[in-house]
Amino acid sequence: MRKAYSSLESLRGLCGLRICLAGSRPFKREVNSVKSRAKRLGLNSLTFPRRMYLFAAPALALFLVFWVFPLIQMFFYSFTNFNGINFNYDFVGLKNFVNIFKDGTLGNSIRNTLVYTIVMVGASNLLGLAIALALNSNIRLKTLFRTCCYIPALFSAIVVGFIWSYVYMPRSGLLVSLITLVGGDASKLNILGNHKVALYGIALVEVWKGFGSTMIIYLAGLQTLDENLLEAARIDGCNEWQLMRLVKLPLISATITINVILSAIGGLKAFDYAFIMTSGGPGKATNTLMFNVYRIAFNEQLMGKASALSVISFFCIIIVTVLMLYVMNKREVEL
Amino acid sequence: MRKFRLKPQSVLLHAFLLCFCVLIIYPLLIVLSSSLRPPGNMDSPLLLFNQFSFASYIRAFEKMQYPKALLNSILTSGASVLVIVLFSSMAAYPVSRIKSKTSRFLYYFFIAGLIVPSQMVVVPVAQMIGRLSIPNNRFTPMIMFITCSLPFSTFLYAGFMKSVPVEIEESAYIDGAGLWTRFAWFVLPLLKPATVSVAITQGMWIWNDYFYPMIFVTRRDQFSIPVVMLQFLGDRENPAQWNILFAACVLCALPLIAVFAVMQKQFVTGIAAGAVKG
Structure with missing residues (x-):
């Protein structure tokens, strides 16, 4: 009896399997083989014909003429002594590269840019994440706090530069006045004039302007979290700190990747505050890669040398970005 | 009725957030308060709003040629955003719809533009503009605004377009719609969140950018707002000029803050969508 039953069961199972085989799977296989045959024969899809590529033409044309071609030209100029104006230039081989290496421009600006990027990425992400976590709990006046943190991002870099020039100003600036008010002696405080801290000073300005957008992205990431998962973790006895470290952070790892990469790209392009607030000074303390490229090309009129520096920064930026993407993608958690 | 219990933890958190926000906003308050003083009065800057005078604003307004600069800014930013929305959504269409090696290559080709800083290529670009x-x-700066915005916008549109069902287009095709009709009347309207995100993120940096106008615009009456701010660079050394400078800063930031106040929700969702879909 029992045997009969089980064989009946298995028969039904087999039938089911056969129906399944006759139904969707061969059909799918058929479609796929038609698709691949169509591809091999070079047939054009009716709904999405190759004519569609024409839609990309305007964007592609702009991109090629004003982005890719100038980039190639820049590579070419890096081997010449072109000054940006006179087209009677000569090839000088690797002289530009040797020069920027020898006079310390390269090492200095790479070091400055990396320090700036690390400070900026670290601070704006930690701050953004902390505020987002705080705002994501049960908070009153959430919109007001969020708006306050985001407002600096609306200002133009030049306005931000002016405001912070005043904050840092020696003798009568905001910081000095505040320290004097609480009874400290700030007569010697000159952040932008001190070659040890000027770089951190301008990185802080970038953090002030940028952490609001980072925070908004983190907040959006945190709001996608499944409340049931957090509930389950709480029932399993997680305290708030464990909940954050073991559940929340791994679940928003994709958001963390995006934020870190976006702010790192911004940091590697650092130019604005070195240009507006310090002009690269004091000495060479805030000469970032992009500010140096600009300074050499426009003030010193040495286009060849500026191009050589550009070429090296181009590769630096690509290497750093790809490395970061690789490392962070590996750490991401799949759900 | 929701019960609001006063937990010490929650009070602490609120207090911390409040202090933090005051810290962030404080420099801006000082700027606003100092800009409302007559020029040359920077004594005791920590006293907030103890004087009300628009003398500094009038001087800044005249020095910036504000109406002209505002008009230039609106024209260039508006036109750039329109072209960016059109070009990048069009570019994303084949990239996300056709599954082939060519379209994958095109996708990565556009994204690669995201990591190249524009200061690097500005001299060859200036030559190219001269040559053409x-x-x-x-x-003229619009060319660079559009080109620099293309990678991110295309990337964003391609991400959003994947969630538009192919079946809609197939049925439109059967009903006799051509490619352009399908794109403009069926796909683009469904991509409104992406369009909002592109318009806000790109419009904001274009409005605030001073670099390209500084290089490509030579005539004084064609400067946009951030570029007219550059002429105040020398005034930082002179304490008598700080009030006017701050008034100029407020005037420069005012339009975008007004837009933000009206469309705050779109800003927040737009910025978040830009990063999450990417």
Whole structure:
């Protein structure tokens, strides 16, 4: 009896399997083989014909003429002594590269840019994440706090530069006045004039302007979290700190990747505050890669040398970005 | 009725957030308060709003030629955003719809532009503009605004377009719609969140950018707002000028803050969508 039953069961199972085989799977296989045959024969899809590529033409044309071609030209100029104006230039081989290496421009600006990027990425992400976590709990006046943190991002870099020039100003600036008010002696405080801290000073300005957008992205990431998962973790006895470290952070790892990469790209392009607030000074303390490229090309009129520096920064930026993407993608958690 | 219990933890958190926000906003308050003083009065800057005078604003307004600069800014930013929305959504269409090696290559080709800083290529670009004999006027920087925005916008549109069902287009095709009709009347309207995100993120940096107008615009009456701010660079050394400078800062930031106040929700969702979909 029992045997009969089980064989009946298995028969039904087999039938089911056969129906399944006759139904969707061969059909799918058929479609796929038609698709691949169509591809091999070079047939054009009716709904999405190759004519569609024409839609990309305007964007592609702009991109090629004003982005890719100038980039190639820049590579070419890096081997010449072109000054940006006179087209009677000569090839000088690797002289530009040797020069920027020898006079310390390269090492200095790479070091400055990396320090700036690390400070900026670290601070704006930690701050953004902390505020987002705080705002994501049960908070009153959430919109007001969020708006306050985001407002600096609306200002133009030049306005931000002016405001912070005043904050840092020696003798009568905001910081000095505040320290004097609480009874400290700030007569010697000159952040932008001190070659040890000027770089951190301008990185802080970038953090002030940028952490609001980072925070908004983190907040959006945190709001996608499944409340049931957090509930389950709480029932399993997680305290708030464990909940954050073991559940929340791994679940928003994709958001963390995006934020870190976006702010790192911004940091590697650092130019604005070195240009507006310090002009690269004091000495060479805030000469970032992009500010140096600009300074050499426009003030010193040495286009060849500026191009050589550009070429090296181009590769630096690509290497750093790809490395970061690789490392962070590996750490991401799949759900 | 929701019960609101006063937990010490929650009070602490609120207090911390409040202090933090005051810290962030404080420099801006000082700027606003100092800009409302007559020029040359920077004594005791920590006293907030103890004087009300628009003398500094009038001087800044005149020095910036504000109405002209505002008009230039609106024209260039508006036109750039329109072209960016059109071009990048069009570019994303084949990239996300056709599954082939060509379209994958095109996708990565566009994204690669995201990591190249523009200061690097500005001299060759200036030569290119000269070679194509494009005149230097208020619209020249638009070329670079659009080109620099293309990678991110295309990337964003391609991400959003994947969630538009292919079946809609197939049925439109059967009903006799051509490619352009399908794109403009069926796909683009469904991509409104992406369009909002592109318009806000790109419009904001274009409005605030001073670099390209500084290089490509030569005539004084064609400067946009951030570029007219550059002429105040020398005034930082002179304490008598700080009030006027701050008034200029407020005038410069005012339009965007007004837009933000009206469309705050779109800003927040737009910025978040830009990063999450990417």
